[in-house]
Amino acid sequence: MERFKIIDDSYKYGFRDPEKYVFKARKGLSREIVEEISWIKQEPEWMRKFRLNSLEIFMKKPMPTWGADLSEIDFNDIYYYIKPSERQGHSWDEVPEYIKNTFERLGIPEAERKFLAGVGAQYESEMVYHSLKKEIEQMGVIFLDMDTALKEHPDLVKEYFSTVVPPTDNKFAALNSAVWSGGSFIYVPAGVKVDIPLQAYFRINAQNMGQFERTLIIAEEGSFVHYVEGCTAPVYASSSLHAAVVEIIVKRGARVRYTTIQNWSYNVYNLVTKRAVAYEDAVMEWIDGNLGSKVTMKYPSIILRGKGAKGEVLSIALAGKGQHQDAGSKAIHIAPYTSSQIVSKSISRNGGRTSYRGLVKVIKGARGVKTRVKCDALILDERSRSDTYPYMEIEEDDVTVEHEATVSKIEVEQLFYLMSRGLNETEASTMIVNGFIEPFVKELPMEYAVEMNRLIQLQMEGAVG
Amino acid sequence: MNSAVKDSKSLLLIRDLHVSVEGKEILKGIDLDIKRGEIHAIMGPNGSGKSTLAMAIMGHPSYRIEKGEILLKGEDISRLPADERARLGLFLCFQYPVSVEGVSVANFMRSALSAVKGREFIEKMSIPRFKLYLKERIKEIGLNPELAKRYVNDGFSGGEKKRFEILQLQLLEPEIAILDEMDSGLDIDALKIASDGVMKYFNPERAILMITHYQRILNYVKPHFVHVLMDGKIVQSGGLELSQQLEEKGYQWVKENGGKDGKV
Numbered sequence: 244m245e246r247f248k249i250i251d252d253s254y255k256y257g258f259r260d261p262e263k264y265v266f267k268a269r270k271g272l273s274r275e276i277v278e279e280i281s282w283i284k285q286e287p288e289w290m291r292k293f294r295l296n297s298l299e300i301f302m303k304k305p306m307p308t309w310g311a312d313l314s315e316i317d318f319n320d321i322y323y324y325i326k327p328s329e330r331q332g333h334s335w336d337e338v339p340e341y342i343k344n345t346f347e348r349l350g351i352p353e354a355e356r357k358f359l360a361g362v363g364a365q366y367e368s369e370m371v372y373h374s375l376k377k378e379i380e381q382m383g384v385i386f387l388d389m390d391t392a393l394k395e396h397p398d399l400v401k402e403y404f405s406t407v408v409p410p411t412d413n414k415f416a417a418l419n420s421a422v423w424s425g426g427s428f429i430y431v432p433a434g435v436k437v438d439i440p441l442q443a444y445f446r447i448n449a450q451n452m453g454q455f456e457r458t459l460i461i462a463e464e465g466s467f468v469h470y471v472e473g474c475t476a477p478v479y480a481s482s483s484l485h486a487a488v489v490e491i492i493v494k495r496g497a498r499v500r501y502t503t504i505q506n507w508s509y510n511v512y513n514l515v516t517k518r519a520v521a522y523e524d525a526v527m528e529w530i531d532g533n534l535g536s537k538v539t540m541k542y543p544s545i546i547l548r549g550k551g552a553k554g555e556v557l558s559i560a561l562a563g564k565g566q567h568q569d570a571g572s573k574a575i576h577i578a579p580y581t582s583s584q585i586v587s588k589s590i591s592r593n594g595g596r597t598s599y600r601g602l603v604k605v606i607k608g609a610r611g612v613k614t615r616v617k618c619d620a621l622i623l624d625e626r627s628r629s630d631t632y633p634y635m636e637i638e639e640d641d642v643t644v645e646h647e648a649t650v651s652k653i654e655v656e657q658l659f660y661l662m663s664r665g666l667n668e669t670e671a672s673t674m675i676v677n678g679f680i681e682p683f684v685k686e687l688p689m690e691y692a693v694e695m696n697r698l699i700q701l702q703m704e705g706a707v708g
Numbered sequence: 709m710n711s712a713v714k715d716s717k718s719l720l721l722i723r724d725l726h727v728s729v730e731g732k733e734i735l736k737g738i739d740l741d742i743k744r745g746e747i748h749a750i751m752g753p754n755g756s757g758k759s760t761l762a763m764a765i766m767g768h769p770s771y772r773i774e775k776g777e778i779l780l781k782g783e784d785i786s787r788l789p790a791d792e793r794a795r796l797g798l799f800l801c802f803q804y805p806v807s808v809e810g811v812s813v814a815n816f817m818r819s820a821l822s823a824v825k826g827r828e829f830i831e832k833m834s835i836p837r838f839k840l841y842l843k844e845r846i847k848e849i850g851l852n853p854e855l856a857k858r859y860v861n862d863g864f865s866g867g868e869k870k871r872f873e874i875l876q877l878q879l880l881e882p883e884i885a886i887l888d889e890m891d892s893g894l895d896i897d898a899l900k901i902a903s904d905g906v907m908k909y910f911n912p913e914r915a916i917l918m919i920t921h922y923q924r925i926l927n928y929v930k931p932h933f934v935h936v937l938m939d940g941k942i943v944q945s946g947g948l949e950l951s952q953q954l955e956e957k958g959y960q961w962v963k964e965n966g967g968k969d970g971k972v
Contacts, residue, residue, distance in 0.1 A: 659769070660808070662789060664820035666820065670823070677810065680810070
């Protein structure tokens with residue numbers, strides 16, 4: 244423990260009394276930082292060891308080179324932990340103009356804007372959250388931020404944590420495992436169906452919109468829950484790396500839907516590992532929308548472990564100037580009569596690049612599997628690009644595999660038809676693009692759907708970015 | 709307003725119009741003068757340039773105007789994009805309307821009405837009220853009101869597409885409508901409904917330019933003037949009787965007997 248002395252004096256005093264301790268946020272990653280994070284949070288010993296072990300894995304793993312270009316990430320130039328109370332890092336003046344404009348155009352309330360832009364005040368819709376919380380608590384549902392869950396339900400967390408995404412999975416999962424903070428923990432007891440979507444947005448606070456959040460959802464047998472994270476409004480982050488891990492356990496006959504709308508500011512590397520395990524007759528649905536960030540690499544996955552399990556992934560990616568959305572999905576069939584459907588839609592414009600990268604794997608013995616992959620790409624101009632990397636590893640003969648891919652441009656005839664009805668070129672293109680993503684948008688909760696359409700409109704007008 | 713003065717003015721005036729498609733000249737000098745309250749029919753065999761004329765007037769970017777002018781209410785629209793022409797009161801009833809996946813008929817109609825008639829017009833009506841109104845109008849044209857929820861022309865039958873075009877004509881209320889082969893693919897009952905729809909739209913303030921290969925539709929939408937288009941030129945013009953002669957004798961007869969610039 245001697246080594247902590249080097250930080251500063253206030254630290255030394257603080258060390259005896261966690262309440263008075265002042266953590267000094269600093270850049271870079273080391274064993275000390277990781278130990279400190281664990282200590283500040285007063286975590287159990289197993290978590291501290293888990294973090295340190297993960298850090299070693301992170302250090303050893305090479306950078307992935309098979310996807311988007313990550314060479315500009317400087318791991319030494321990142322804050323790995325900032326106390327929530329200290330996250331008032333920048334002022335409103337520092338928030339980029341395009342983000343302010345988008346808030347304006349989307350009609351985001353003042354209080355919310357500041358929070359989304361990462362400026363000081365936390366936005367908390369406490370009233371909404373409390374009544375919701377009470378209601379679901381009565382059903383036995385646990386809905387907490389991950390840090391609190393670890394304190395209040397250590398055994399439950401320990402039982403499932405990292406069982407779906409181990410730190411060895413990939414370099415960024417290892418990083419998250421070492422320095423994670425915040426995220427959501429949801430436990431739904433057997434047979435309980437939560438009929439309102441649980442939204443991270445409702446209880447928006449610095450805790451759960453961190454850079455390295457960790458989310459764990461456990462749906463017991465026959466239960467149902469819909470979780471919604473993110474928002475259509477852009478989220479400004481001064482730190483440029485977002486590496487989250489999401490783990491979901493869907494037990495027999497249960498159903499989980501996980502909806503994400505990601506709209507990080509254009510400086511962020513968004514590298515997220517999302518994976519679910521679906522047991523017998525369980526249903527897992529990922530609805531995943533990627534609008535912002537500089538680079539996104541995200542492949543929500545489903546391991547179909549029990550007979551009759553179903554998995555569905557519906558995703559969209561929108562890439563504009565300087566953006567690369569490398570997104571897709573994985574369905575791993577290791578039980579018979581399981582089925583999966585992956586529908587991916589991407590739009591690239593103004594020099595943006597989208598890639599679909601997906602894997603469907605069926606192991607020997609997983610008879611009667613059905614899988615369908617459909618990727619549609621819309622390219623709006625000559626400078627933009629779209630690629631498809633669909634991988635299929637089918638070891639069993641008794642399977643039904645469908646794969647379909649289309650790449651299209653906005654058709655002159657469609658544009659002319661709409662323009663002949665008085666819509667100008669931008670309005671007509673916007674309508675075509677909104678139509679293209681309609682299968683995705685109609686799966687979103689109402690308020691998100693409305694915002695999503697407006698956002699596309701803004702993007703098409705070139706008002707943002 | 710003095711209606712005599714107004715009537716004497718051309719609503720759509722086309723002068724020496726030359727149009728090429730992919731470098732090939734299709735229309736070789738068209739003259740046409742359409743006034744309010746008039747219905748004109750352009751008849752001609754396949755490949756004569758009928759649809760090219762419709763597309764060029766509406767402003768399709770692939771149809772290049774090499775020479776001549778198109779005046780709508782005295783304003784040259786030949787360099788304007790299609791949407792501006794539409795907002796000036798021009799409408800094209802497509803022969804082959806394209807589908808727009810993911811865009812509902814209701815959403816499309818609301819946007820089109822807002823563009824053509826102005827935002828204020830559409831904002832007077834709440835969305836639920838607009839949907840009710842639209843469904844009523846869909847019913848009137850003999851279609852299932854559920855059409856409002858379907859994607860524009862997506863999976864529509866030939867008859868549904870044509871009737872939806874006519875419905876748009878009725879709702880958008882342009883000053884002049886071009887009907888491109890409106891009768892193609894319609895059985896006699898559907899043709900009757902579509903024609904009734906067109907006549908419901910028509911009044912002395914408006915005008916229609918019908919483009920057709922067959923005489924059949926002219927029994928329902930009766931033109932005041934008939935023009936015969938062959939090889940990119942209007943070779944003969946006349947009254948309704950001209951279409952009847954064509955029906956009996958065929959286009960070959962015009963070639964042999966007319967062939968001259970027989971303007972009225």
